[in-house]
Amino acid sequence: MVRNALSQTILEVKGITKRFGGVEALRGVSFKVNKGEVVGLLGDNGAGKSTLVRCISGIHPPDEGDILIADKPVRFNSPMDARNAGVETVFQDLAIVPEFDVVQNLYLNREIRSSNPLLRWIGWLDTKAMTKRSQKSLNRLNSRIPSLSEKIINLSGGQRQAVAIARAVSWGAEVVIMDEPTAALGVEQSAQVNELIKLISSQGVAVVLISHNMQHVMDTCDRAVVLYQGRCSADVAIADVDKNDLVSLITGASGLQLAESA
């Protein structure tokens, strides 16, 4: 289990409320994530997890509340704003192009143009620089991807996740949000993704992990924040709970003393 969390808050969500017409999807949700910490974001279907992630990643503007990055309030009007502030989200579809190779996917929409002014003018890309930096990013993650020129379509689910995670951290993300990263993976590939999560957290990157798999949460997270009907109902250290406690917190059946949102 990751135990390297530094006590410096990198992400704070303060009183976030989000309504869709008459549906109040989030009702004053607050929690903090420290640098290098892995926080599980748990909750039953419809509890508000995806809505919260969309607010933090610049897709939905919250109706009320604040998001702070390293103690500074931020307002994201687009996913690019969130990215520029160091928040990357790896959605379930991974947003990778199967027909493109690893380097093309790592630099998708952020290609490096040639330094030669003429070539730059005609849109020529600096593939050498992109390949070199891609290798560096993947080395940082002890990647098992066979070749940078491999098309994504030929990679396993775990390797695709690794490319998506590498892309997130290679752009200097300080917070990586992952939506069910192991949902479609087998045991071995899930274990590899877990290793990757531990590795990036050991490098100081904070991870917010949506998962319905309690074993995954127990194995990977330092803390769990539980949403129940749009509210933050618990904020617990994983060391203080077991899988059954988490299930009880998620279903609202818990007799545990619920922690105040940090």
Ligand SMILES: Nc1ncnc2c1ncn2[C@@H]1O[C@H](COP(=O)(O)OP(=O)(O)OP(=O)(O)O)[C@@H](O)[C@H]1O
């Ligand atoms: N775009 C939308 N328009 C209307 N209602 C929405 C919208 N998005 C989410 N909701 C509602 O907000 C509530 C929270 O949904 P959300 O998808 O955030 O939950 P979740 O915890 O991610 O669920 P799941 O685990 O099933 O993905 C639900 O009642 C849902 O129907």
